[in-house]
Amino acid sequence: MSTPKQIKLGFVLFGAGPGYDDWRHPDAVVDASTNIEHYRRQARVAEAGKFDFLFVADSVFITERSSPHYLNRFEPLTILSALAGATSRIGLVGTLTSSYTEPYNVARQFASLDLISGGRAGWNVVTSWLSGTAANFGKAEHPQHETRYRLAAEHLHVVQGLWDSYEDDAFPRDKQRGVFLDPGKQHQLNHKGEFFSVRGPLNISRSPQGQPVIFQAGASEEGRNFAARHAEALFVEAGTLEATIAYAEDIRRRATAFGRAPDSYGLFPGLRTVVAPTEEEARRKYKEAQSLVRIEEALKQLGVPFDGYDFSQHPLDEAFPELPASAYASNRSVSERIAGFARDNKLTLRETALRSASPREEFVGSPVQVADAIQRWFESGAIAGFNYVESLPRQLDAFVELVIPILQERGLYKRDYTATTLRGHLDFAVPENRYTLARRTGAAA
Amino acid sequence: MSTPKQIKLGFVLFGAGPGYDDWRHPDAVVDASTNIEHYRRQARVAEAGKFDFLFVADSVFITERSSPHYLNRFEPLTILSALAGATSRIGLVGTLTSSYTEPYNVARQFASLDLISGGRAGWNVVTSWLSGTAANFGKAEHPQHETRYRLAAEHLHVVQGLWDSYEDDAFPRDKQRGVFLDPGKQHQLNHKGEFFSVRGPLNISRSPQGQPVIFQAGASEEGRNFAARHAEALFVEAGTLEATIAYAEDIRRRATAFGRAPDSYGLFPGLRTVVAPTEEEARRKYKEAQSLVRIEEALKQLGVPFDGYDFSQHPLDEAFPELPASAYASNRSVSERIAGFARDNKLTLRETALRSASPREEFVGSPVQVADAIQRWFESGAIAGFNYVESLPRQLDAFVELVIPILQERGLYKRDYTATTLRGHLDFAVPENRYTLARRTGAAA
Numbered sequence: 077m078s079t080p081k082q083i084k085l086g087f088v089l090f091g092a093g094p095g096y097d098d099w100r101h102p103d104a105v106v107d108a109s110t111n112i113e114h115y116r117r118q119a120r121v122a123e124a125g126k127f128d129f130l131f132v133a134d135s136v137f138i139t140e141r142s143s144p145h146y147l148n149r150f151e152p153l154t155i156l157s158a159l160a161g162a163t164s165r166i167g168l169v170g171t172l173t174s175s176y177t178e179p180y181n182v183a184r185q186f187a188s189l190d191l192i193s194g195g196r197a198g199w200n201v202v203t204s205w206l207s208g209t210a211a212n213f214g215k216a217e218h219p220q221h222e223t224r225y226r227l228a229a230e231h232l233h234v235v236q237g238l239w240d241s242y243e244d245d246a247f248p249r250d251k252q253r254g255v256f257l258d259p260g261k262q263h264q265l266n267h268k269g270e271f272f273s274v275r276g277p278l279n280i281s282r283s284p285q286g287q288p289v290i291f292q293a294g295a296s297e298e299g300r301n302f303a304a305r306h307a308e309a310l311f312v313e314a315g316t317l318e319a320t321i322a323y324a325e326d327i328r329r330r331a332t333a334f335g336r337a338p339d340s341y342g343l344f345p346g347l348r349t350v351v352a353p354t355e356e357e358a359r360r361k362y363k364e365a366q367s368l369v370r371i372e373e374a375l376k377q378l379g380v381p382f383d384g385y386d387f388s389q390h391p392l393d394e395a396f397p398e399l400p401a402s403a404y405a406s407n408r409s410v411s412e413r414i415a416g417f418a419r420d421n422k423l424t425l426r427e428t429a430l431r432s433a434s435p436r437e438e439f440v441g442s443p444v445q446v447a448d449a450i451q452r453w454f455e456s457g458a459i460a461g462f463n464y465v466e467s468l469p470r471q472l473d474a475f476v477e478l479v480i481p482i483l484q485e486r487g488l489y490k491r492d493y494t495a496t497t498l499r500g501h502l503d504f505a506v507p508e509n510r511y512t513l514a515r516r517t518g519a520a521a
Numbered sequence: 522m523s524t525p526k527q528i529k530l531g532f533v534l535f536g537a538g539p540g541y542d543d544w545r546h547p548d549a550v551v552d553a554s555t556n557i558e559h560y561r562r563q564a565r566v567a568e569a570g571k572f573d574f575l576f577v578a579d580s581v582f583i584t585e586r587s588s589p590h591y592l593n594r595f596e597p598l599t600i601l602s603a604l605a606g607a608t609s610r611i612g613l614v615g616t617l618t619s620s621y622t623e624p625y626n627v628a629r630q631f632a633s634l635d636l637i638s639g640g641r642a643g644w645n646v647v648t649s650w651l652s653g654t655a656a657n658f659g660k661a662e663h664p665q666h667e668t669r670y671r672l673a674a675e676h677l678h679v680v681q682g683l684w685d686s687y688e689d690d691a692f693p694r695d696k697q698r699g700v701f702l703d704p705g706k707q708h709q710l711n712h713k714g715e716f717f718s719v720r721g722p723l724n725i726s727r728s729p730q731g732q733p734v735i736f737q738a739g740a741s742e743e744g745r746n747f748a749a750r751h752a753e754a755l756f757v758e759a760g761t762l763e764a765t766i767a768y769a770e771d772i773r774r775r776a777t778a779f780g781r782a783p784d785s786y787g788l789f790p791g792l793r794t795v796v797a798p799t800e801e802e803a804r805r806k807y808k809e810a811q812s813l814v815r816i817e818e819a820l821k822q823l824g825v826p827f828d829g830y831d832f833s834q835h836p837l838d839e840a841f842p843e844l845p846a847s848a849y850a851s852n853r854s855v856s857e858r859i860a861g862f863a864r865d866n867k868l869t870l871r872e873t874a875l876r877s878a879s880p881r882e883e884f885v886g887s888p889v890q891v892a893d894a895i896q897r898w899f900e901s902g903a904i905a906g907f908n909y910v911e912s913l914p915r916q917l918d919a920f921v922e923l924v925i926p927i928l929q930e931r932g933l934y935k936r937d938y939t940a941t942t943l944r945g946h947l948d949f950a951v952p953e954n955r956y957t958l959a960r961r962t963g964a965a966a
Contacts (some may be wrong), residue, residue, distance in 0.1 A: 099694065099701060106694040106701075110726065112637050116606075136625060138724045140704035147702055148692065148726050151633035157602035158637045161561075176623060180581060180657045188596035192557050192603045211720035212625045249544065249551040254815060256544060256551075258590055259585035275656035279583045281555065281593050292932065370699060 083460030091145035096373035103469035109149035125476035129167030167498030169198035172233035183238035195285035195497035241277035296408030304330035323460035344462025349433035402407035443478035529906030536590035541818035548914035554594035570921035574612030612943030614643035619676035628683035635829035640730035640942035686722035731943035740854030750776035769903035786906025888923035
């Protein structure tokens with residue numbers, strides 16, 4: 077992977093926070109995940125901080141045990157479209173499952189967001205790991221892991237095909253000659269595959285960035301192959317810098333085998349900071365937040381990547397328990413990583429749960445300490461930047477105010493936007509329309 | 522149907538216009554249907570004119586013969602979400618097909634738009650009449666007319682059920698007690714029907730208007746029954762005032778049989794004006810616009826409700842032709858109305874095509890003449906208001922500037938908004954959550 081000269085940053089719109097008890101913080105906006113004003117404010121702060129994109133996670137199955145943020149929240153395409161008008165430069169990346177959607181509808185909604193925003197859209201492709209999801213979509217069974225990735229690859233292939241339905245000069249819109257469309261530059265996809273048959277054309281043209289940017293977070297074997305083959309921005313939750321470097325090398329090996337150039341993709345680990353003007357204050361804030369975490373909520377949160385497994389049936393202060401195979405089946409890579417870490421470090425169930433609910437201590441401290449940690453990660457050469465998640469209310473504001481200027485001072489971060497599209501921010505080339513390319517080169521589209 | 526005291530108005534976001542040659546007008550914004558600034562401006566003018574809602578039509582199948590507006594345009598949920606932030610009071614009504622979507626996704630996107638906009642969303646339920654649509658969604662055959670309506674009824678039933686997943690007080694969000702959700706007020710739908718099985722709950726709560734408003738345009742036998750049973754705002758394209766009155770009586774008879782109260786729904790015929798400070802100027806503008814219409818484009822436009830039938834194979838100046846049964850199969854009510862009108866009035870094919878491409882002359886004239894015609898229609902008691910479509914560039918502006926003040930002066934139109942939700946604008950009651958109602962009354966939900 078090539079290392080860009082400067083750090084790229086995404087910001088995750090995550091309601092009052094990803095932790096099950098984050099909403100209990102005295103300063104937390106309790107209805108943040110359905111509060112448009114809260115998100116508008118965050119979007120503007122992130123844009124003032126020259127972030128490259130906003131990111132909205134998603135899932136389409138909940139129970140009463142789900143995270144407060146997941147119980148009640150905006151749908152990604154609608155909230156991002158709403159925020160398109162509140163911002164002018166920042167990218168808009170939404171998560172949508174390939175397992176329970178129609179490629180024609182997905183292609184269209186992202187293309188529409190892309191045009192509305194002047195070329196700022198990205199699609200984070202997920203396959204939905206929670207097995208209960210099937211019941212919301214009339215399916216007897218949730219597709220198996222391997223099937224979901226095969227389906228995702230075909231789904232994405234169709235969506236990207238539909239995004240090229242019109243060549244960039246398909247619409248002369250010549251009033252005098254009365255020519256609106258050049259029909260030779262409108263293309264049917266005529267896809268017939270294992271899961272989908274889609275004729276096309278899509279009823280919307282390309283944006284200034286050509287196509288929305290593809291995001292993905294592949295951790296399993298199939299997931300890594302999917303990411304290395306198809307994704308442009310890769311989310312990674314490997315935990316430590318060492319694990320992230322190993323993940324990056326693994327992805328580079330796979331991507332090279334798929335014939336991809338190193339400058340065509342980049343890695344984004346998550347980043348949660350607790351930063352304050354002094355280290356002492358940061359540590360105090362961190363401890364305060366920790367004190368709000370209830371073990372029973374942390375256990376629920378721990379259960380999520382284990383397909384909602386109920387950990388409360390096990391003793392808290394004994395070793396991380398043996399689990400049935402079903403608990404590892406749907407999100408094998410993340411669940412096995414957590415269980416492996418707990419066993420390797422002889423953590424109790426309580427310690428494992430509390431650790432999963434907290435930011436890494438490496439990013440807790442003074443502005444210079446946090447900037448140093450970020451620089452250390454970035455200069456490893458493994459990553460393109462970070463996807464920032466607030467671990468405390470207004471940490472985004474503190475980060476923009478205290479840390480960004482240091483990174484700018486060090487030449488590690490842009491002082492202003494130099495592009496207008498997400499693809500431009502991330503230094504990815506605009507993909508030429510496949511039919512234009514075919515005509516130009518004489519090859520088949 | 523009860524007649525509200527004042528006229529309600531919707532405005533259709535229709536790019537450069539519904540006519541195939543509308544984009545050729547010298548003042549037309551040629552890329553209007555993918556121009557966010559154009560739509561933002563129109564939305565603001567409509568809101569300045571105290572319109573009750575913006576409306577976005579839709580279809581999910583095009584060919585190179587489709588209307589310029591349909592060839593390339595924003596998707597309804599994304600453009601309406603973007604416009605939510607550019608406006609503060611006006612309703613936001615989007616069209617989405619029930620034939621090629623998942624109820625869980627549809628429920629969620631409209632509920633999200635509804636929360637983002639503070640209770641201003643509406644769903645126009647359509648079943649997609651173009652038989653080619655099936656090919657974009659991997660279906661061997663487009664479902665038959667009757668099947669589509671049965672499916673639509675079940676789809677809507679599921680969506681409305683999901684919209685009640687949370688009772689209005691389901692989220693105590695009590696930081697001190699640590700209670701975010703009251704799990705007794707989160708409900709699974711557990712729907713199992715002919716077409717859909719959906720467990721629920723939906724992952725989003727209700728808006729201030731309870732549920733999005735249901736719009737529909739039923740013209741056929743099944744369509745009228747669907748509209749009379751389920752729709753709150755009914756679009757009608759009966760053509761003349763007399764036919765509109767007859768349609769309204771038919772709907773009232775059916776709605777009463779379904780046990781509905783007359784104040785729970787209202788009719789909205791389309792309205793296209795050509796208004797100018799003087800009658801002479803309006804007539805001149807009308808003629809200018811007429812002169813831009815090319816007969817070959819008008820024939821394509823005529824073909825739309827005939828499932829894309831190619832009328833160019835018939836002589837222009839002979840009687841409206843006999844058509845194969847397939848041309849009438851998918852949108853029987855509209856296609857038969859047009860053919861019947863042509864035969865009854867002994868119109869040639871050319872006359873039929875040009876007539877379909879033009880506004881009604883009744884609404885061409887001076888501000889007082891147009892206001893008189895609107896008043897005449899409204900005082901028939903058959904309608905709640907109109908769904909306004911621009912027939913010329915900036916006709917919305919002219920209408921707001923010249924006609925609205927006359928209607929206000931006559932007490933027929935509000936001087937300002939009195940509500941903040943779409944349901945409030947349309948005088949429809951907020952539907953009580955079904956589970957709250959059941960608990961209150963002791964009945965089953």
